[in-house]
Amino acid sequence: MHKREFKTRIYNELAQITKALANAHRLEIIELLAQGDYSVEHISLQTDMSIANASQHLQVLKTAQLVDVTRNGTFIYYRLANANVFKTWKALRELGVERIASIEKLVKDFRHSKSKADSLTIDSLTKKLKTGKITILDVRPENEFHSGHIVNAVSIPIDKLRDRMKELPKRNEIVAYCRGPFCVYADEAVALLSKAGFKARRLEEGYPDWAINGLPIEVN
Amino acid sequence: MHKREFKTRIYNELAQITKALANAHRLEIIELLAQGDYSVEHISLQTDMSIANASQHLQVLKTAQLVDVTRNGTFIYYRLANANVFKTWKALRELGVERIASIEKLVKDFRHSKSKADSLTIDSLTKKLKTGKITILDVRPENEFHSGHIVNAVSIPIDKLRDRMKELPKRNEIVAYCRGPFCVYADEAVALLSKAGFKARRLEEGYPDWAINGLPIEVN
DNA sequence: CACATATTCAATAATTATGTTGAATAATTG
DNA sequence: CAATTATTCAACATAATTATTGAATATGTG
Numbered sequence: 179m180h181k182r183e184f185k186t187r188i189y190n191e192l193a194q195i196t197k198a199l200a201n202a203h204r205l206e207i208i209e210l211l212a213q214g215d216y217s218v219e220h221i222s223l224q225t226d227m228s229i230a231n232a233s234q235h236l237q238v239l240k241t242a243q244l245v246d247v248t249r250n251g252t253f254i255y256y257r258l259a260n261a262n263v264f265k266t267w268k269a270l271r272e273l274g275v276e277r278i279a280s281i282e283k284l285v286k287d288f289r290h291s292k293s294k295a296d297s298l299t300i301d302s303l304t305k306k307l308k309t310g311k312i313t314i315l316d317v318r319p320e321n322e323f324h325s326g327h328i329v330n331a332v333s334i335p336i337d338k339l340r341d342r343m344k345e346l347p348k349r350n351e352i353v354a355y356c357r358g359p360f361c362v363y364a365d366e367a368v369a370l371l372s373k374a375g376f377k378a379r380r381l382e383e384g385y386p387d388w389a390i391n392g393l394p395i396e397v398n
Numbered sequence: 399m400h401k402r403e404f405k406t407r408i409y410n411e412l413a414q415i416t417k418a419l420a421n422a423h424r425l426e427i428i429e430l431l432a433q434g435d436y437s438v439e440h441i442s443l444q445t446d447m448s449i450a451n452a453s454q455h456l457q458v459l460k461t462a463q464l465v466d467v468t469r470n471g472t473f474i475y476y477r478l479a480n481a482n483v484f485k486t487w488k489a490l491r492e493l494g495v496e497r498i499a500s501i502e503k504l505v506k507d508f509r510h511s512k513s514k515a516d517s518l519t520i521d522s523l524t525k526k527l528k529t530g531k532i533t534i535l536d537v538r539p540e541n542e543f544h545s546g547h548i549v550n551a552v553s554i555p556i557d558k559l560r561d562r563m564k565e566l567p568k569r570n571e572i573v574a575y576c577r578g579p580f581c582v583y584a585d586e587a588v589a590l591l592s593k594a595g596f597k598a599r600r601l602e603e604g605y606p607d608w609a610i611n612g613l614p615i616e617v618n
Numbered sequence: 619c620a621c622a623t624a625t626t627c628a629a630t631a632a633t634t635a636t637g638t639t640g641a642a643t644a645a646t647t648g
Numbered sequence: 649c650a651a652t653t654a655t656t657c658a659a660c661a662t663a664a665t666t667a668t669t670g671a672a673t674a675t676g677t678g
Contacts (some may be wrong), residue, residue: 188504193425200419205409244497265493268489269490360404
């Protein structure tokens with residue numbers, strides 16, 4: 179094999195994988211699957227796609243070996259093939275946030291409209307946990323909480339927060355988190371809690387970012 | 399703005415960036431630019447593309463803010479916009495090597511045909527440097543060496559290695575490196591050196607991987 | 619075994635990406 | 649200022665990607 183042929187083949191393989199990632203719907207699916215396993219129907223609902231379209235995009239991801247499947251009865255569950263898939267998504271996300279002012283602006287504008295609360299990073303949360311009294315609040319749907327969550331976190335899904343707010347201690351600072359930096363459940367939680375007199379902030383990143391850093395987690 | 403609109407816009411922005419990466423030629427350009435600044439002509443020669451085609455792909459990368467340009471006389475030099483671009487390329491590369499058996503096989507077969515020498519990683523090289531006597535050999539073109547190289551490395555471009563081999567010490571183990579894991583200059587160097595009785599191995603990764611890890615480098 | 623349900627497939631039309639060719643710019647040189 | 653050089657642009661043909669529709673599979677249930 180000549181050097182050029184070798185290079186062409188290598189870069190073509192890598193471009194294939196990259197093409198599989200290079201679609202808004204598929205990136206959204208990947209972020210969703212970073213939370214746990216999901217059926218096609220669930221994915222299509224969460225991402226506002228038709229079932230056939232979701233299935234088609236999942237096939238693309240499967241062909242590129244970015245996701246794996248398990249069958250359970252009539253349902254087929256998809257999951258990320260491995261940690262490197264999330265790492266690559268994270269790298270793309272960070273590249274995007276740094277490069278594209280419009281993303282930062284979108285995020286800021288959207289959050290601002292929901293709440294003026296500031297946020298804190300995973301790094302500063304781990305430092306704070308050593309000294310202060312902090313309640314960590316997971317506002318994702320319950321099944322995502324059960325697939326894995328930050329150690330000692332309390333689960334109150336965002337749509338039940340208004341009713342169950344009283345379960346939370348008024349004295350502690352509350353740090354709400356959800357799926358990732360573009361997930362707005364945590365923003366909504368901070369808005370609700372602040373209005374009710376709690377001291378609340380959101381975690382900038384999401385659960386998968388916490389987990390991939392090797393920080394302590396719990397399952398169930 | 400509604401939640402769906404917000405999400406759609408965010409994921410579309412990120413997909414735009416990913417699409418800019420999702421092409422074999424553009425990935426090759428990015429790996430080349432990780433070595434230093436280059437003119438369009440140089441890039442087109444190195445990657446076996448027509449000038450117009452290289453220019454077109456560079457425009458795509460520029461629009462996505464993945465590369466920057468400087469004009470110097472009639473030449474226009476391109477460079478990576480920032481470290482995150484290389485980090486993302488690295489993540490994609492690692493995802494690819496792990497996921498796609500065919501890439502690993504391609505690399506192994508190609509190297510095997512050049513030399514049977516084994517290789518070592520950046521991690522093991524840094525450990526070895528503390529104890530053993532090692533000569534680090536940079537076999538990239540001279541201008542890439544001058545744009546930045548591993549501290550104390552010796553520069554002998556691959557096409558001059560046969561003539562200048564005598565400059566190297568026979569006692570030390572020689573570790574040759576080049577642009578990255580898919581670059582074959584280092585393999586060719588190991589083959590030449592081993593034949594001539596030197597003890598030589600290649601570094602698996604390339605100079606940009608060394609630099610991005612914050613390990614000591616020199617310029618000029 | 620008929621029926622229901624979850625998912626995939628196939629066909630289509632619209633959009634977007636790609637490489638080639640030759641012309642157009644923009645800076646430098648004589 | 650004409651000629652030269654490096655790069656970009658515009659136009660075209662071809663190929664790939666996408667969403668939608670409805671039919672086809674494959675598993676589970678009565």
